[in-house]
Amino acid sequence: METLKLAQKTINICQDSSELAVSVAEQFIAIGKEAIERSGRFMVALSGGSTPKLLYSVLAAPEYSSRIVWSKTHLFWGDERCVSHDSPESNYKMVSESLLSCLSIPGSNVHPISGQDKDPLQAARNYAQTLLETFSADNGVPRFDLILLGLGTDGHTASLFPETEVLSEDKELVAASYVAKLGAYRITLTPRTINAAANIIFMVAGKEKMAIIPQVLQTSAEAYPAQLIQPGNGQIEWYIDQAAAQQLNLRLLCFEQLDKLFKAIKQFPV
Numbered sequence: 001m002e003t004l005k006l007a008q009k010t011i012n013i014c015q016d017s018s019e020l021a022v023s024v025a026e027q028f029i030a031i032g033k034e035a036i037e038r039s040g041r042f043m044v045a046l047s048g049g050s051t052p053k054l055l056y057s058v059l060a061a062p063e064y065s066s067r068i069v070w071s072k073t074h075l076f077w078g079d080e081r082c083v084s085h086d087s088p089e090s091n092y093k094m095v096s097e098s099l100l101s102c103l104s105i106p107g108s109n110v111h112p113i114s115g116q117d118k119d120p121l122q123a124a125r126n127y128a129q130t131l132l133e134t135f136s137a138d139n140g141v142p143r144f145d146l147i148l149l150g151l152g153t154d155g156h157t158a159s160l161f162p163e164t165e166v167l168s169e170d171k172e173l174v175a176a177s178y179v180a181k182l183g184a185y186r187i188t189l190t191p192r193t194i195n196a197a198a199n200i201i202f203m204v205a206g207k208e209k210m211a212i213i214p215q216v217l218q219t220s221a222e223a224y225p226a227q228l229i230q231p232g233n234g235q236i237e238w239y240i241d242q243a244a245a246q247q248l249n250l251r252l253l254c255f256e257q258l259d260k261l262f263k264a265i266k267q268f269p270v
Contacts, residue, residue, distance in 0.1 A: 048091030060102035120176035155224025159186030
Protein backbone atom coordinates (compact mmCIF):
# COMPACT_ATOMS: atom_id res chain seq x y z
CA MET A 1 0.00 0.00 0.00
CA GLU A 2 1.38 3.41 -1.00
CA THR A 3 0.59 6.28 1.37
CA LEU A 4 0.80 10.04 0.96
CA LYS A 5 0.06 12.45 3.82
CA LEU A 6 -1.21 15.92 2.89
CA ALA A 7 -2.32 18.34 5.61
CA GLN A 8 -5.47 16.75 7.08
CA LYS A 9 -5.69 14.11 4.34
CA THR A 10 -3.99 10.75 4.11
CA ILE A 11 -4.25 9.04 0.72
CA ASN A 12 -3.68 5.28 0.66
CA ILE A 13 -3.39 3.48 -2.67
CA CYS A 14 -4.23 -0.21 -2.24
CA GLN A 15 -3.48 -3.03 -4.67
CA ASP A 16 -7.12 -4.07 -4.92
CA SER A 17 -10.49 -3.86 -3.19
CA SER A 18 -9.59 -6.73 -0.85
CA GLU A 19 -6.51 -4.94 0.50
CA LEU A 20 -8.62 -1.79 0.77
CA ALA A 21 -11.27 -3.55 2.86
CA VAL A 22 -8.72 -5.15 5.18
CA SER A 23 -6.84 -1.85 5.63
CA VAL A 24 -10.01 0.05 6.49
CA ALA A 25 -11.06 -2.74 8.86
CA GLU A 26 -7.80 -2.26 10.77
CA GLN A 27 -8.46 1.49 10.97
CA PHE A 28 -12.04 0.85 12.07
CA ILE A 29 -10.76 -1.32 14.92
CA ALA A 30 -8.03 1.15 15.94
CA ILE A 31 -10.36 4.16 15.95
CA GLY A 32 -12.98 2.21 17.87
CA LYS A 33 -10.49 1.07 20.50
CA GLU A 34 -9.25 4.61 21.05
CA ALA A 35 -12.79 6.02 21.21
CA ILE A 36 -13.93 3.45 23.78
CA GLU A 37 -10.85 4.03 25.92
CA ARG A 38 -11.47 7.78 25.76
CA SER A 39 -15.25 8.06 26.13
CA GLY A 40 -16.60 4.58 26.77
CA ARG A 41 -18.28 4.21 23.37
CA PHE A 42 -17.61 4.17 19.64
CA MET A 43 -19.97 6.21 17.44
CA VAL A 44 -19.74 5.40 13.74
CA ALA A 45 -21.81 6.22 10.65
CA LEU A 46 -21.84 3.56 7.94
CA SER A 47 -21.98 3.92 4.18
CA GLY A 48 -23.85 1.97 1.52
CA GLY A 49 -22.29 0.61 -1.66
CA SER A 50 -20.34 -2.39 -2.90
CA THR A 51 -16.95 -1.31 -1.51
CA PRO A 52 -18.25 -0.81 2.06
CA LYS A 53 -20.09 -4.13 1.75
CA LEU A 54 -16.76 -5.87 1.33
CA LEU A 55 -15.47 -4.03 4.42
CA TYR A 56 -18.47 -5.21 6.45
CA SER A 57 -17.86 -8.79 5.36
CA VAL A 58 -14.29 -8.47 6.66
CA LEU A 59 -15.45 -6.95 9.95
CA ALA A 60 -17.96 -9.78 10.35
CA ALA A 61 -15.22 -12.41 10.25
CA PRO A 62 -14.37 -13.75 13.73
CA GLU A 63 -10.71 -12.68 13.56
CA TYR A 64 -11.87 -9.06 13.18
CA SER A 65 -15.22 -8.92 14.97
CA SER A 66 -13.64 -10.38 18.12
CA ARG A 67 -11.38 -7.31 18.34
CA ILE A 68 -14.31 -4.88 18.54
CA VAL A 69 -16.36 -4.23 21.68
CA TRP A 70 -19.75 -4.27 19.97
CA SER A 71 -21.64 -3.68 23.22
CA LYS A 72 -20.05 -0.22 23.30
CA THR A 73 -20.31 0.44 19.57
CA HIS A 74 -23.20 2.45 18.13
CA LEU A 75 -23.95 2.14 14.42
CA PHE A 76 -25.64 4.90 12.43
CA TRP A 77 -26.12 5.45 8.71
CA GLY A 78 -24.77 8.32 6.63
CA ASP A 79 -27.66 8.16 4.18
CA GLU A 80 -30.60 6.06 3.10
CA ARG A 81 -33.03 5.65 0.25
CA CYS A 82 -36.73 6.17 0.93
CA VAL A 83 -37.50 2.45 0.90
CA SER A 84 -38.43 -0.18 3.48
CA HIS A 85 -35.70 -1.93 5.45
CA ASP A 86 -36.32 -5.16 3.56
CA SER A 87 -35.94 -3.53 0.14
CA PRO A 88 -32.94 -4.67 -1.97
CA GLU A 89 -32.10 -0.95 -2.35
CA SER A 90 -31.90 -0.35 1.42
CA ASN A 91 -28.50 0.49 2.87
CA TYR A 92 -29.73 -0.90 6.18
CA LYS A 93 -30.58 -4.24 4.57
CA MET A 94 -27.13 -4.50 3.02
CA VAL A 95 -25.40 -3.82 6.34
CA SER A 96 -27.77 -6.14 8.16
CA GLU A 97 -27.03 -9.05 5.84
CA SER A 98 -23.27 -8.51 5.54
CA LEU A 99 -22.47 -7.47 9.13
CA LEU A 100 -25.25 -7.32 11.70
CA SER A 101 -26.44 -10.88 11.10
CA CYS A 102 -22.99 -12.09 12.14
CA LEU A 103 -22.69 -10.06 15.35
CA SER A 104 -23.98 -10.02 18.89
CA ILE A 105 -24.70 -6.30 19.12
CA PRO A 106 -27.49 -4.85 21.26
CA GLY A 107 -30.47 -3.73 19.19
CA SER A 108 -30.41 -0.44 21.09
CA ASN A 109 -26.96 0.24 19.58
CA VAL A 110 -28.23 0.06 16.00
CA HIS A 111 -29.77 3.28 14.69
CA PRO A 112 -31.05 2.95 11.10
CA ILE A 113 -32.73 5.74 9.18
CA SER A 114 -36.45 5.14 8.71
CA GLY A 115 -36.44 5.75 4.98
CA GLN A 116 -39.77 4.01 4.57
CA ASP A 117 -41.62 6.86 6.31
CA LYS A 118 -44.14 8.48 3.98
CA ASP A 119 -42.83 11.97 4.70
CA PRO A 120 -39.07 12.22 3.93
CA LEU A 121 -38.84 15.61 5.64
CA GLN A 122 -40.25 14.17 8.86
CA ALA A 123 -37.95 11.15 8.58
CA ALA A 124 -34.98 13.51 8.39
CA ARG A 125 -36.20 15.43 11.44
CA ASN A 126 -36.71 12.17 13.33
CA TYR A 127 -33.18 11.01 12.58
CA ALA A 128 -31.73 14.34 13.62
CA GLN A 129 -33.56 13.93 16.93
CA THR A 130 -32.12 10.42 17.25
CA LEU A 131 -28.64 11.86 16.85
CA LEU A 132 -29.23 14.57 19.43
CA GLU A 133 -30.64 12.12 21.97
CA THR A 134 -28.02 9.42 21.45
CA PHE A 135 -25.07 11.79 21.48
CA SER A 136 -26.61 14.01 24.18
CA ALA A 137 -25.62 16.88 21.92
CA ASP A 138 -27.93 19.43 23.56
CA ASN A 139 -28.96 20.83 20.16
CA GLY A 140 -25.32 21.07 19.12
CA VAL A 141 -23.60 19.08 16.38
CA PRO A 142 -22.87 15.41 17.19
CA ARG A 143 -19.23 14.44 16.82
CA PHE A 144 -18.92 11.00 15.29
CA ASP A 145 -15.75 9.09 16.05
CA LEU A 146 -15.81 7.79 12.48
CA ILE A 147 -17.87 8.38 9.33
CA LEU A 148 -17.42 6.05 6.36
CA LEU A 149 -18.04 7.52 2.91
CA GLY A 150 -17.95 6.44 -0.70
CA LEU A 151 -17.62 8.43 -3.91
CA GLY A 152 -19.90 8.39 -6.93
CA THR A 153 -18.78 8.89 -10.52
CA ASP A 154 -20.44 12.33 -10.39
CA GLY A 155 -18.51 13.34 -7.26
CA HIS A 156 -21.36 12.75 -4.82
CA THR A 157 -20.81 11.28 -1.39
CA ALA A 158 -23.41 10.00 1.09
CA SER A 159 -26.53 11.42 -0.62
CA LEU A 160 -24.98 14.80 -1.29
CA PHE A 161 -25.54 15.00 -5.05
CA PRO A 162 -24.47 17.78 -7.42
CA GLU A 163 -26.91 20.66 -7.86
CA THR A 164 -29.05 19.80 -4.84
CA GLU A 165 -30.13 22.22 -2.13
CA VAL A 166 -28.62 20.15 0.68
CA LEU A 167 -25.13 21.22 -0.42
CA SER A 168 -25.72 24.68 1.02
CA GLU A 169 -27.54 23.48 4.14
CA ASP A 170 -25.72 24.90 7.17
CA LYS A 171 -28.28 24.51 9.95
CA GLU A 172 -29.81 21.03 9.82
CA LEU A 173 -28.03 17.85 10.92
CA VAL A 174 -29.98 15.59 8.58
CA ALA A 175 -31.79 16.52 5.38
CA ALA A 176 -34.29 15.02 2.96
CA SER A 177 -32.76 15.83 -0.39
CA TYR A 178 -34.70 15.52 -3.65
CA VAL A 179 -32.40 14.28 -6.40
CA ALA A 180 -33.96 15.24 -9.72
CA LYS A 181 -31.96 12.83 -11.86
CA LEU A 182 -33.11 9.95 -9.66
CA GLY A 183 -36.64 11.23 -9.29
CA ALA A 184 -36.53 10.42 -5.60
CA TYR A 185 -35.73 11.71 -2.15
CA ARG A 186 -32.67 10.59 -0.22
CA ILE A 187 -32.15 11.12 3.50
CA THR A 188 -28.61 12.14 4.33
CA LEU A 189 -26.32 13.59 6.94
CA THR A 190 -25.53 17.16 5.95
CA PRO A 191 -22.01 18.52 5.34
CA ARG A 192 -22.30 20.29 8.70
CA THR A 193 -22.71 16.97 10.50
CA ILE A 194 -20.10 15.08 8.50
CA ASN A 195 -17.49 17.79 8.93
CA ALA A 196 -17.86 17.64 12.72
CA ALA A 197 -16.52 14.05 12.79
CA ALA A 198 -13.19 13.17 14.36
CA ASN A 199 -12.34 10.77 11.54
CA ILE A 200 -13.67 10.45 7.99
CA ILE A 201 -12.70 7.60 5.69
CA PHE A 202 -13.44 7.63 1.96
CA MET A 203 -13.42 4.22 0.26
CA VAL A 204 -13.17 4.22 -3.54
CA ALA A 205 -12.69 1.19 -5.76
CA GLY A 206 -13.15 0.26 -9.41
CA LYS A 207 -11.98 1.64 -12.74
CA GLU A 208 -15.27 3.48 -13.24
CA LYS A 209 -14.07 5.88 -10.51
CA MET A 210 -10.67 6.66 -12.06
CA ALA A 211 -11.87 9.81 -13.86
CA ILE A 212 -13.49 11.44 -10.83
CA ILE A 213 -10.66 10.75 -8.34
CA PRO A 214 -8.18 13.34 -9.72
CA GLN A 215 -11.01 15.85 -10.19
CA VAL A 216 -11.90 15.66 -6.51
CA LEU A 217 -8.39 15.41 -5.09
CA GLN A 218 -6.39 17.58 -7.49
CA THR A 219 -8.68 20.57 -8.05
CA SER A 220 -9.08 23.33 -5.48
CA ALA A 221 -12.52 24.55 -6.56
CA GLU A 222 -15.46 23.00 -4.73
CA ALA A 223 -17.00 21.71 -7.95
CA TYR A 224 -18.03 18.35 -6.49
CA PRO A 225 -20.01 17.54 -3.32
CA ALA A 226 -17.19 15.36 -1.95
CA GLN A 227 -14.98 18.46 -1.86
CA LEU A 228 -17.30 19.98 0.74
CA ILE A 229 -16.06 17.41 3.22
CA GLN A 230 -13.44 19.43 5.04
CA PRO A 231 -13.56 18.85 8.81
CA GLY A 232 -12.44 21.77 10.90
CA ASN A 233 -11.09 19.57 13.69
CA GLY A 234 -10.78 16.09 12.26
CA GLN A 235 -8.87 13.85 9.89
CA ILE A 236 -9.73 12.59 6.40
CA GLU A 237 -8.26 9.36 5.11
CA TRP A 238 -8.75 8.10 1.55
CA TYR A 239 -8.43 4.44 0.61
CA ILE A 240 -8.33 3.97 -3.16
CA ASP A 241 -7.60 0.81 -5.10
CA GLN A 242 -5.21 0.76 -8.05
CA ALA A 243 -8.04 0.57 -10.58
CA ALA A 244 -9.58 3.81 -9.30
CA ALA A 245 -6.21 5.54 -8.87
CA GLN A 246 -4.97 5.07 -12.45
CA GLN A 247 -5.26 8.77 -13.32
CA LEU A 248 -4.21 10.13 -9.92
CA ASN A 249 -0.74 11.68 -10.06
CA LEU A 250 0.53 11.47 -6.48
CA ARG A 251 3.75 13.31 -7.31
CA LEU A 252 1.81 16.20 -8.88
CA LEU A 253 -0.54 16.25 -5.90
CA CYS A 254 2.43 16.54 -3.54
CA PHE A 255 3.93 19.39 -5.59
CA GLU A 256 0.60 21.21 -5.57
CA GLN A 257 0.46 21.04 -1.77
CA LEU A 258 4.05 22.28 -1.45
CA ASP A 259 3.27 25.17 -3.79
CA LYS A 260 0.31 26.17 -1.61
CA LEU A 261 2.54 26.01 1.46
CA PHE A 262 5.22 28.22 -0.11
CA LYS A 263 2.61 30.77 -1.18
CA ALA A 264 1.21 30.86 2.35
CA ILE A 265 4.70 31.37 3.83
CA LYS A 266 5.37 34.31 1.45
CA GLN A 267 2.38 36.15 2.93
CA PHE A 268 4.16 36.53 6.26
CA PRO A 269 6.61 39.45 6.64
CA VAL A 270 10.25 38.57 7.26
